[in-house]
Amino acid sequence: MSVPVEVIFKRPEALRDRPTHYCPGCPHGIAHRLVAEALDDLGLRERAVGVAPVGCSVLAYNYFNCDFQEAAHGRAPALATGIKRGRPDTIVFTYQGDGDLASIGMAEIIHAANRGEKITVVFINNAIYGMTGGQMAPTTLVGQKTTTSPYGRDPEQIGWPIRMAELLSTLVAPVYVTRQALYTPQLVRKARKALHTAFRLQAEGKGFTFVELLSSCPTGWGMTPVEALEWGKEKMMAYFPLGEFKKPEAEEGGKK
Amino acid sequence: MTRVLMKGAEAVGEAAIKAGCRHFFGYPITPQNEIPEYMSRRLPQVGGTYVQGESEVASINMLFGCAGAGVRVMTSSSSPGISLMQEGISYIAGAELPVVVINMVRGGPGLGGIQPAQSDYFQATRGGGHGDYYTMVLAPSTVQEAVELVMDAFDLADKYRNPVLVLGDGIIGQMMEPVEFPEREPALVDKPWATTGCKGREPNIVKSLLLDPYELEEHNRKLQQKYERMKREDVRVETVDLDGAEVVLCAYGTTSRVCRTAMERLREKGVKVGLVRPITLFPFPEKTIQSLDPKKVKFILTVEMSLGQMVQDVKLYTEGRIPVHFFGRTGGVVPTPQEVVREVLKRLGKEVEK
Structure with missing residues (x-):
């Protein structure tokens, strides 16, 4: 006798059935899934070309089930520019961390945004260099201790954490710039919606879209996964406010 | 075929277009600005795309992306700019992508000067960036030869899936000589490895990262076989x-x-x-x-x-x-x-x- 089975939860087609190398409690898995769900929901997987960064998600091409290129550190938006200009029918996205995007790749991200490249940039901000062992990032919070800011980040010495979403929203060309967070199920649902909006706008040929996702790094922060999520919600969200900084007029909540 | 009087740099640009190149990414630097200027004027006329990158570093990485998507692509620069591109050229060699890079060499080291030189020979013929790789290097001595070598460069880049450098200098770029453009169809090849969207096939991955040392050694041996094949099949000398x-x-x-x-x-x-x-x-x-x-x-x-x-x-x-x-x-x-x-x-x- 067969038991009726209803599938209520499954892996998105845009993700491969493969274990990741990420640390326990790392939100990269959540972010990967949200990107994959957006590609699935919009039917874009077979047109998608992702660009992996240098950093913890350097191996993202092993986990996504779509075409991928792997960039030099910080250069993902330049690769994405080349791909999209060469193949305008593809859906091109970069997936970058804070060291990659906001430090070594600052020129590439600002100019790709300023040219209005019709790509989607997914920016994972966990305020630390995870892959290299927990060094200070351009988004490391004031006072935050890392292996290269052992006394806590001192703004007199090294300046203040960079707010990328706000910075990019001062440019004319970008059509969608938002910051979301991955700290609670409710926030994850909002992040999912933001990624869906960004990919849809790209598919509609609207222009440059940017989704910053506040994340955590239990290993680099020296916390349990649960502590890290709480710390992120309290500290990260206090300095990096969530919201949609730029949105087309026609969108719900879009500014006139 | 008609002979036209053309400046070297513009002839280089037109040769690229005749070779089927429709995408150019670059950054201004003397003495080669006539190439990007020509491309910015001509490419829109033939349905192509010209993008002025924010730097040489960005431009060469745009080449990576575009070549990785299976599209013929070129940049041009001069010595200090080519130094900045070495990161990207190393990644392109590692990922085995076909690109064409023009270097109108000027005096160095450092900012050096803007007059013609051949002091980038070491950089050009020894790979130039990090890692165990070579780029093909073609050195024209006339504007006519520059035209032919630029057209060949695209075919050779595709043949070997390797960067091809055309090494000129300010004289080659600035002088005007009569040229004839050979009437020939670009030898376009299938690029089943390119990232074009995975409809109807398994995903393609374009990368230079191989974390397993044995795999990376094997990859390097494969690259060396390619360079040996260049030595057997494509040496040119007068x-x-x-x-x-x-x-x-x-x-x-x-x-x-x-x-x-x-x-x-x-x-x-x-x-x-x-x-x-x-x-x-x-x-x-x-x-x-x-x-x-x-x-x-x-x-x-x-x-x-x-x-x-x-x-x-x-x-x-x-x-x-x-x-x-x-x-x-x-x-x-x-x-x-x-x-x-x-x-x-x-x-x-x-x-x-x-």
């Missing part, structure tokens, strides 16, 4: 009057033209002089150098617009059998035929006119 030559000049690009004039004067003085002009600097025409007869050739004089770079390859492949001398000017100074003549006469122990 030789002039080698039969019976007692003196052999070795020069490429602009300095080979200086040498040709010097050769006329040397012949008038009764010197039997020949010329080896490498057209591919990598792969280097080692067999031509090896085949020179030590019983007949008293010495080889390598002439360069540097203080001695290609001369090391000439010495390497003569294997000590023939004396190799060097004459060069650098920093943007072009050697004169008289200087070359005097150097040859001096080395022959003949009287040198004041």
Whole structure:
């Protein structure tokens, strides 16, 4: 006798059935899934070309089930520019961390945004260099201790954490710039919606879209996964406010 | 076919378009700005795309992306800009992508100057960036040859899935000469490895990262086989009057033209002089150098617009059998035929006119 089975939860087609190398409690898995769900929901997987960064998600091409290129550190938006200009029918996205995007790749991200490249940039901000062992990032919070800011980040010495979403929203060309967070199920649902909006706008040929996702790094922060999520919600969200900084007029909540 | 009078830099741009290149990414630098200017004007007329990158670093990475998507693509720059591109060229070589890079070489090191030079030979022929790789290097000596080599560069880049450098200088780029564009269809090849969207197939991944040391070693061996194949199949060299030559000049690009004039004067003085002009600097025409007869050739004089770079390859492949001398000017100074003549006469122990 067969038991009726209803599938209520499954892996998105845009993700491969493969274990990741990420640390326990790392939100990269959540972010990967949200990107994959957006590609699935919009039917874009077979047109998608992702660009992996240098950093913890350097191996993202092993986990996504779509075409991928792997960039030099910080250069993902330049690769994405080349791909999209060469193949305008593809859906091109970069997936970058804070060291990659906001430090070594600052020129590439600002100019790709300023040219209005019709790509989607997914920016994972966990305020630390995870892959290299927990060094200070351009988004490391004031006072935050890392292996290269052992006394806590001192703004007199090294300046203040960079707010990328706000910075990019001062440019004319970008059509969608938002910051979301991955700290609670409710926030994850909002992040999912933001990624869906960004990919849809790209598919509609609207222009440059940017989704910053506040994340955590239990290993680099020296916390349990649960502590890290709480710390992120309290500290990260206090300095990096969530919201949609730029949105087309026609969108719900879009500014006139 | 009609002959048109064209500036070298513009001829290079038109040759790329004739070769099916519709995408150009670059950043301004003297003395090659006429190439991006030409491309920015011409590409929109033929349905192509010109993007001025924010830097050479970004531009070469745009080439990576575009070539990775299976599209013919080119950039051009000059020495300091090419140094900035070395990161990307290394990644492109690692990921085995076909791209064409023009270097209109100027004097260095550092910001150096803006006058013609050949002092990027080491950088061009030894890979240039990090890692165990080579790029193909083509060195035109006339505007006509620049046209043909740029067109060939795209086919060779596709043949080997490897970056191809065209090494010119400010003289090649700035001078006007009559050119004919060969009537030929671009030899476009299938690129099943390109990231075009995975509809109907497994996803393609374009990358240079191989974390497993054995896998990376295997990848490097595969790359080396490619370079060996270049040496077997695509060495190009022009030789002039080698039969019976007692003196052999070795020069490429602009300095080979200086040498040709010097050769006329040397012949008038009764010197039997020949010329080896490498057209591919990598792969280097080692067999031509090896085949020179030590019983007949008293010495080889390598002439360069540097203080001695290609001369090391000439010495390497003569294997000590023939004396190799060097004459060069650098920093943007072009050697004169008289200087070359005097150097040859001096080395022959003949009287040198004041």
